[in-house]
Amino acid sequence: MPEEATSSTFASERLHINKGAEETVRELLRSLLESGKVDAVLALGRTGNGSGGVAYSLFRDPAAFEADGDAVPLLPFMPANAGGLLSRLTLEGALDEPVAAMIRPCELRAFVELVKLSQGSLDNVLLISSTCGGVYPLDADIDGRLEEKLPEYWEGVARGELSDDARPTCRACQHFVPEGADITVALLGEADLDTECTLQLNTERGATFASEVEGTPISEKPKSEAIDRSQSEREAFREELFAGVGVGLKDLIHTFGRCIGCHGCKTVCPICYCHLCYFDSQNCERPTGYYEGELVRKGGLRVPSDTVYFQLGRMAHMAVSCVGCGMCTDVCPADIPVSTLFSKVGAAAQAVFDYEPGRDVAEEIPLRTFEEEEFAQVAT
Amino acid sequence: MEEQEFQPAIVGFLCNWCTYAAADSAGVSRFKMPPSVMVVRVMCSGRVDPLFVLTAFFLGADGVLISGCWPGQCHYQVGNLQARRRTALLKSIFDTLGLELEDRLRLSWISSSEAPRFVRVVKAFDRQITDLGPSPIRDELFL
């Protein structure tokens, strides 16, 4: 039966557990599977024979979450935005039985956006998230080098700090406290992460699924000092990051000069869901006459055409829903700071409509609605 | 050497029921207007995809005009309200990227009985674009 993602009548509960965060999460997910409360868990897992390789997996065997199992639910890595994966899972039909998903705040927001776009269903999805300390870029795990970074990473998270090597978009993120999760694992700023853990049960569904967890209910509000500090640090970094990407046509041309038109940014973007992207369709296959015409008009043009057109067009299509996850920069073979640009444009566009993607599944996407009286200054 | 005066190339997306009719009426009444607007008739200003605007600029337009019925009078009820939001979005993108195209994109409401208003808008926009000069995008090779 469909449930609302957020229940306004439910008061958040907090559970204090005498085990480290990693152990707590593993045990929670393992027991959810073993007890049959959920049919599967979507979480990160190791692939390959030991020298790197991480992918999201749909786990059904509880053994995967044992200490030596393949699952690595809290690994600071994002090989794909899980919001897009949840969409893929539920696109052709809602889940009949519960499935738990251990995902990051931006992935959760992306999924909520996709649900609004009819690209998935929240039914029977148990959303587990955490206060996020960011992820490393994709190339950090080549040959398994990510392992070496983990101790430093977790020390930093316990202090409420992000690694300098984390994705720049993570270091600039303003939405690292998840909204709309059924269960939130407190990580950022939790000084004793390896011996204790606090779970926040935000919804009735969360509380029901976590009912077997051995922990002490606590009533005190979570410390927000570390969260606040991280917020202002990230705001400062964000300003710096956005200022670092040039504005103006010349800068835009420079930035996308290296673009090879692979559209990888679009493919990994959780929001870009079109089965056949407009920019891959026949509409953007230019007849020879088009090239010849532009050649005469300008004296020359880049081939294939529409490199910058694709970027601006994609902005026009998805900027209002951009959750700033950073997958696009990560996948770019030409080292273009796509996410910085798209996050910047996205944030500005979202501000115009006073909109935050993914904060509320009931909030309509700004381009799908309108008011009788608004934006009077736009029409002249 | 002959100095060629810059003649702006403006693409105008005019809605069939209101602005296009006004434009037609202006023509029939032989009102004088600069010849800079290339008219593309659309059934509703809400038909205008942001990509139309981008395509126009990338193919060399110096200005883009979208014009439709006044809010509340749209032949399809709310198309013009959607056009207004899309225009707000495009202007935000242009502004954030510092492309200086916001002033080259204009959204107007001109009803079918407002032929003189159509003439005024075209004259004013033509003057605005002339002052701004040719669009910086039109001669870029590395697009």
Place this chain on the structure above:
Amino acid sequence: MSGNGAMLAAEDGVEAALIGWLKETLNKDIFDALLMPVRTPAGDSFAYLLLQDPAILDGASPLPPVMPVQGGKAIGRLTMHGDGSKRIAAVVRPCEARAAIELAKLEQAHLDNVYLITLDCSGVLPLADYLEDPVAGADRFREASSAWDRSPMRPTCQICDRFSIRQAPGSDLHVGTLGCADGTAVLVAGSPKGERILEQMGMRAEDETKRTDALDAALAAWGTRVDEVGDAQTERRREVQRELQETIAGAEKLLDVFRSCINCHNCQRACPVCYCRQCYFESGALKLPPENYLARAERKGALRFPPDTLLFHIGRASHMAISCVSCGACEDACPTAIPVGQVFSLLGERAQEALGYVAGVSLEDPLPLVSYEMDELHDVEQPYVETYRNQEVQDA
């Protein structure tokens, strides 16, 4: 190949000489436009530009240190919907010309008004290496390429044995540099179209007896050296591919090679031969109801998500291996450093061998999967025929 050629005086280097020659062809109205790599405005890469303004050629490079976009793909996108009315000279590397020819066979390029001009190629740098420091990269490239040292180049370039028109005979004109004396190069026609260009440029002797000894000697020296290096490269290729085959033998090893794959499909997008608007592996055919994924996850204990990673790679190989030109554009585009170009180059080599085909050398060679003989490939069918015949004998 006719062996018709001309000397190209290149005192200031072959690149400068070729660019000068190309400017002349534009000025003499022999070509209407050129398609070639031009330095990007930021100076940090190169992009293919279709140009008719000779001034743009000052920023052009016929052999840039990187290949961000495969030239065959550029030619394909330019002419996918039919021949144009302009005569366009495309200055590309041999693998790019081969890709263009394959695309023409697949009706994704139309080459009637395109003149393929290739050069002897010693490879390109991996894009990621170059982008780390484009200035240092350009220096490294210049040094290595002038010494025909392939060690810093793409892994597929390192084992390339079709780097000249002598092994990739599909282009119309070719600039030969290997084995040529300093300050010279040879310009060789590879087709009647190419011969006509040489004629129009006043470079072709009308009469065989007028060919100078110097030209003959230069062509011979070039030919000998190219064949020498080509043979050495072929041997190296066989050895490296043999070793690689062991590294990927079996599902476990292959899965390990692709352990970091994130299903971004950059490899498919960068590939000049993969032209499908919507790749099968992105289509609705693989978008299934959750029950399907859950059942598969149940059977295996877990299901990598999104699924079908290996299916995509093997499937893509089954679609395009016969046309693979071993350019390595796929590997450049991979964000997780998977040696996908090397794997596909191996698969392509074997597939083409099995079907007696070489991708991209002649428009006359039919694509092996859309042509057939009555009497061929009996070793593929034989087991079936044997069994069937035996059964017939038994049943009789």
